[in-house]
Amino acid sequence: MPFPAAVPIPSTAADFSKHPGVVPSPMVGTAFRAPEPGAKSFVDIVADVCIIPPNSFALASTIEYFRIPRDILTVCLGKSTYARCGIIVNVTPFEPEWEGHVTIEISNTTPLPAKIYANEGIAQVLFFQGDEPCEKSYKDKKGKYQAQRGVTLPKL
Secondary structure, three states, rough: OOOOOOOOOOOOHHHHHHHOOEEEOOEEEEEEEOOOOOOEEEEEOOOEEEEOOEEEEEEEEEEEEOOOOOEEEEEEEHHHHHHHEEEEEEEEOEEOOOOEEEEEEEEEEOOOOEEEOOEEEEEEEEEEEEOOOOOOOOOOOOOOHHHHHHHHHHHO
């Protein structure tokens, strides 16, 4: 199914279903899961800053709670300022009728520790509207990450 060109939406972005397009940058909240220096496991951190060790990664959650309409698919991309510093953001697409806080993987590809600040935009979300609603949505499939809140670890 082809998607129309994305168009900017108002900065309030209160109702995504009426305004497909680019949304203001999702912001990382104050909850992180990151490796503790010298430790072999992740720790939960609630802070305004998270230091990611060299060549490692952390998980974070967005402040925003998303509800994706049945005829919308999104793609989330890291912002270039972070990429230019060796910080890579990875998020899978938000499928039609998925909802929840987005768990963001933040990779530090550098040989130095990286400081990530809470409440700052770290990625951008592109919304694409289909010509018709999808046949089977994430909600229909009873997706395992439906309605997730905060940092959600993998469910294998």
